Amino acid sequence: MASTACFIIVGRNDIPIYEAEVGSAAKREDAAQLHQFILHAALDVVQDLAWTTSAMFLKSVDRFNDLVVSVYVTAGHTRLMLLHDSRNEDGIKSFFQEVHELYIKILLNPLYLPGSRITSTHFDTKVRALARKYL
Amino acid sequence: MGREVAESCVDTMLMEMVAMFSGRFYANKPELAARRIEAIGYQVGHQLSERYTMERPRFSDHLEAIKFICKDFWSEVFKKQIDNLKTNHRGTFVLQDNKFRWLSRVSIDPSSEKETEDPSTPGESKAAQAVSMYLYFPCGIIRGVLSNLGIPCAVSADISSLPTCSFVIRVKA
Numbered sequence: 001m002a003s004t005a006c007f008i009i010v011g012r013n014d015i016p017i018y019e020a021e022v023g024s025a026a027k028r029e030d031a032a033q034l035h036q037f038i039l040h041a042a043l044d045v046v047q048d049l050a051w052t053t054s055a056m057f058l059k060s061v062d063r064f065n066d067l068v069v070s071v072y073v074t075a076g077h078t079r080l081m082l083l084h085d086s087r088n089e090d091g092i093k094s095f096f097q098e099v100h101e102l103y104i105k106i107l108l109n110p111l112y113l114p115g116s117r118i119t120s121t122h123f124d125t126k127v128r129a130l131a132r133k134y135l
Numbered sequence: 136m137g138r139e140v141a142e143s144c145v146d147t148m149l150m151e152m153v154a155m156f157s158g159r160f161y162a163n164k165p166e167l168a169a170r171r172i173e174a175i176g177y178q179v180g181h182q183l184s185e186r187y188t189m190e191r192p193r194f195s196d197h198l199e200a201i202k203f204i205c206k207d208f209w210s211e212v213f214k215k216q217i218d219n220l221k222t223n224h225r226g227t228f229v230l231q232d233n234k235f236r237w238l239s240r241v242s243i244d245p246s247s248e249k250e251t252e253d254p255s256t257p258g259e260s261k262a263a264q265a266v267s268m269y270l271y272f273p274c275g276i277i278r279g280v281l282s283n284l285g286i287p288c289a290v291s292a293d294i295s296s297l298p299t300c301s302f303v304i305r306v307k308a
Contacts, residue, residue, distance in 0.1 A: 012285070054192040075188035076283040104185050114181060114283075 004067065005084040005135055006035035007127065009103065011115045012077040014043065018118040022131035023084075038062075039081050042069040046079055056100075057093050072096035078103070086135060095134035102126055149237060153268045165264065169271045176275020177282070184280040187211055197306060200284045201228050208280060213237075226306040230277075235300035237273065241266055243297060266294055277302060 005023040008016050021032055042062040049061055050073050062069040070092050072080040080096050080103075106112055106123055152172065161168040187208055194200045205217035209232075219231035243262050270292035278290045286306055293301040 050193075054195050056193060073193065074185065075191075075193050076185055077285055100189060104189060107185050108182050110178065 003085065004031070004035070005082060005086075005131065006032070006039060007080070007082050007099075007131065008036070008039050009099075009118070010043065010079045010081060013115060015115065016040075017116065018123075018127075020124065020127055020131075022128055022135065024132070035067075035083050038064045038067065039069060039083050042071070042081065043079070046071050046073070046081070050077070050079075057096060059089065070096075072100065074100060074103075084135065088135070091134040095130055098130050098134070099127060102130075146237070146240070149269065149272065152272070157268050165268070169268065172268070172271040173275035173278070176272040177279040179272075180276035180279020180281075181283045182279075183208070183212070183276065184283040188284075194284060197286055198222070200281065200286055201230075201304070203284075204277065204280060205230060212276070226308055228304040228306075230302045230304065232300050232302075234298045235273075237269060238266065238294070238298055238300060241269065241297065263294065266297070267292065270294065270300070274302065277304065281306075 003023055005021070007018075007020050007022050009018040011017045019036065021035070045061045046058065049058055049071075056072055056074065058071045058073060060068045060070050067083055067085050070082045070084065070089075072082075072093075074080075080099055082092060082096070084092070086092075102123060103118075106118055106120065107114060112118075152175070156168040156171055157165060161171070188203070191203075191207070194203065201220065201222075205220050209215065209217050213232075213236045215232075215234075215236070217230045218233045219229075221229040221231070243266065274290040274292050278288060281288045281290075281304070288304050288306045290305075291303050293303060
């Protein structure tokens with residue numbers, strides 16, 4: 001289980017539509033802001049890397065101290081980004097795939113405007129449960 | 136992820152949607168009805184594209200995305216593939232379906248039209264206009280799929296010979 005992990009979903013217009021701290025360590029205020037800053041800074045790297053491959057899971061694209069950023073890009077160019085300190089790649093890939101399924105279910109909701117924030121508490125609970133399971 | 140529904144339900148829903156929009160909501164404004172139907176198709180295409188691209192790797196260029204529509208997407212939605220794809224390599228694609236599923240039950244009686252009406256008058260175009268209302272929804276679906284894959288475009292349909300149906304995609308560069 002990772003002790004620190006921050007997960008965000010960034011839509012195609014580079015606006016984050018979902019953020020969650022899913023690590024099991026105690027949350028510190030400054031650490032949370034730092035995590036989000038690292039993830040947003042990694043967006044440029046993701047942009048370049050996304051066009052070089054046709055795979056969805058881009059593995060780790062950036063590092064900061066001992067934290068690693070892993071990214072999963074969907075066909076609609078929605079980026080699922082995870083900041084973590086674990087080395088469990090298979091677990092992270094499965095986590096991304098399950099969150100992708102949940103995200104598709106949110107998209108299938110006709111009342112959801114694509115690109116807007118995901119406010120469903122159900123989605124939030126499920127993502128945290130998946131994080132506990134896979135990370 | 137999906138459950139199954141009888142195809143007759145889908146057919147009935149499509150007929151009812153067109154009848155509702157062109158008959159009740161926008162009774163004398165076929166352009167507005169067409170735009171509403173196309174917008175519904177856009178959202179459906181948006182959602183379907185996310186669902187059907189989940190397992191496969193992403194697309195490297197426009198042609199790959201169009202080929203995805205012709206093969207995988209068309210077989211998921213219409214249970215067959217596109218029969219003919221033409222392109223001018225400058226942003227225009229023509230997708231030809233030789234037996235478009237949603238138009239397979241539409242009948243146009245050509246003999247009565249030729250005898251009673253002059254082909255160039257509104258008589259023939261009224262029948263063509265009635266059929267074209269049914270095509271705004273699939274055009275919207277295609278536009279929604281391509282927009283979600285990052286390719287803004289305009290889609291129109293051509294029904295010069297039923298049941299063959301051609302969809303013309305113009306990519307907005």
